[in-house]
Amino acid sequence: MIYVVDDNELNVELLIDLLTGEGYQVQGFTDPVAALDKVLESPPRLLLLDVVMPELDGITFCQKVKSTLTTFIPVIILTAQNNTEIRHQGLEAGADDYITKPFDRWELLTRVRNFLRTKEMYDQIQEGLARTNQQMALAGQMQMSLFVPAKRPLLGFDYEQLYYPAKYLSGDVIHIHQDPTGRAFFFIADVAGHGVSSSLLAGAVKILVGEVVQNTVRPEEVLTRLNQELCKFLANNDEGYYVTAICALLSGHQLSVSAAGHPPALLSLAGQVQPFGEAGLPLGIMRNQQYRSVEAETVQLDWLLLYTDGLTECVDLEQVAAGRELIELLRGAVSLHAQTKGLSDDVAALFIRRAR
Known part of the structure; x- marks a missing residue:
């Protein structure tokens, strides 16, 4: 008309x-x-x-x-x-x-x-964009179900997880595993870049870490083996892809953390919050890279926070308060930032504390 x-x-x-x-x-x-x-x-x-x-x-x-x-x-x-x-x-x-x-x-x-x-x-x-967006939204829902494990009870520990893709698909990965001895393993990774290619690489990381933890849950060993596999996977990569990651193992009152080019964990012991972990080299860059863990006694553990750097866009982690409401504070801050300013990077976080 x-x-x-x-x-x-x-x-x-x-x-x-x-x-x-x-x-x-x-x-x-x-x-x-x-x-x-x-x-x-x-x-x-x-x-x-x-x-x-x-x-x-x-x-x-x-x-x-x-x-x-x-x-x-x-x-x-x-x-x-x-x-x-x-x-x-x-x-x-x-x-x-x-x-x-x-x-x-x-x-x-x-x-x-x-x-x-x-x-x-x-x-x-x-119309084409609308169809594509609809398909991407469906892909994002499927990815969410695969990348973010359904919450399940862990012996001795409780946890909460945040997962906010910047767009439909995310390059962030969360993995949680508890072995038969009760050791709890927590893993977060962030694939460089955005979009479909990063999300596909994130899928490979998710599969690989699931395979590796069947044999070892030592953080430094997990990262070393992941790095070897990713270096083979990315051998012909001309796009400069790499993966940052951090993993933590809680065993009794002992904490071990190993990182690969990733922001340090935040650890609260007896009300004192401190960054914890060494950066290391990102995964997928140098095949013979060896990773190491840093350890701490956690008799007075309040909580442990693992996160991807997208979280720092939404909240000043230096100002967070120690307490059980921390995860609600973070979730609210990310949701508000997403609604008012949008997210320029994916956000993932794991908040871990002893079961009460």
Whole structure:
């Protein structure tokens, strides 16, 4: 549907006759206020708009349409004023083109045809994007179910997890494992980059760590073996991919942490919060890299926090308070940041404490 808006009824009838003669569906308006209501309620595929009209001029009309509607509506300004300033005002208001009256029939029909073709291509692109977004959202849901383990009871420990992809797919990985002796292993990784390729590499990391912990849960051994496998996996990588990771093992009152180019853990002992862990080299860069663990007695363990660097975008970890409400504070901060500013990086975190 094409809308024609002009306070001159003869002009409206002329344009309707011309356009319907070419097979277009056209609706005319001589009242610009009523026309604006109709445009906002039921947007046309093309709008032909006069400039000089009572109550609501074409420039203001165009501004309201372009600032209100979220979809693309081509607007052609029709003006009897061969005035450069008027044309500039129309284009600045968002008009896509202008034609000076009296108009040339061939020129008008050609521009109408071209803009309708542009509108059709725009709509096709938007439909394609909507389908892609729907598919990506489904992929994200599937990834979430695979990458974030369903919470299950651990002997002697309780934990909470955060997982917020920046877009639909995430490059962050969480893995939790408890061996038959009761040792609890916690792992977080962050694949460099964003998008589908990073999420696919994250899937490989998830599979690999699940295999490695069947043989060892020593953090330094897990990272060393993961690094060897990833170096083979990325041997022909020209994109510069690598993976940062941190893992922690809680066994009785002993904590072991090993990291690979990752932010340190936060450890609270007897109310004192401190960073814990050494950075090391990211995974997938140097095949013969050996990792080491740092250890601590955890008789007075309050909590342990493992996280990816996306969390630091949302909250100042130096200001966090020790206490059972920490995870709720972090979850609220990330949710608020995502809603107000959006996330430029994926966020994942594991908050671990002894079972009470």
